[in-house]
Amino acid sequence: MTPEMIQSWSIALIGGVLIGAAAVWLMAAQGRIMGVSGILAGLLPPKPAAGGDRGWRITFALGLIGGPLIVQAVTGAPAIGAPVVSLPLLVVAGLLVGFGTVIGSGCTSGHGVCGLSRLSARSLVATGTFMATGALTVLVMRHLI
Numbered sequence: 001m002t003p004e005m006i007q008s009w010s011i012a013l014i015g016g017v018l019i020g021a022a023a024v025w026l027m028a029a030q031g032r033i034m035g036v037s038g039i040l041a042g043l044l045p046p047k048p049a050a051g052g053d054r055g056w057r058i059t060f061a062l063g064l065i066g067g068p069l070i071v072q073a074v075t076g077a078p079a080i081g082a083p084v085v086s087l088p089l090l091v092v093a094g095l096l097v098g099f100g101t102v103i104g105s106g107c108t109s110g111h112g113v114c115g116l117s118r119l120s121a122r123s124l125v126a127t128g129t130f131m132a133t134g135a136l137t138v139l140v141m142r143h144l145i
Contacts, residue, residue, distance in 0.1 A: 018067075023114050030056055033118075035110020036064070037101035085141075104129070 001009075023034040042049040042057050049057055068079035083090050101107040104126045106115070112130065115123020 019109065019113055022063075023109075023117075026060075027114075033110060033114045035106045035114065037098070037107035038110060100133075 026032050026034045039057050039060050043054065043061065048054065071077075072079040085093070097107075104111070106123075106126060108127070108130055111120070111123035111126040116127060
């Protein structure tokens with residue numbers, strides 16, 4: 001294993017631990033299940049959160065944005081890579097992900113991290129669907145187009 005592979009592997013491990021720690025902290029501090037799409041949806045119309053419920057959601061969103069920037073400032077290495085697809089395709093993909101999270105009543109963090117750890121059958125189905133769709137998308141994008 002090369003030093004680059006070890007570094008890449010350790011960064012992924014640290015990121016996974018931080019996601020898990022954030023989920024545990026949110027459950028302990030707010031009694032909430034961490035689902036990023038649901039947290040962000042609570043800031044948008046038609047039913048934006050108000051009062052204290054809005055405050056922790058904004059703080060969470062700022063942490064999502066600020067985390068990579070802090071890592072980049074501390075390490076000097078780019079924490080956010082350049083997009084590997086065009087901007088229009090990126091926008092369409094983002095909209096499809098948002099639409100999918102509405103249909104699936106949650107996203108990968110909510111179902112994959114929190115739902116599976118709670119042994120939710122619904123989250124198992126949702127996560128399996130996410131994984132299969134992701135594999136199919138990679139197959140189409142890298143080998144058929």
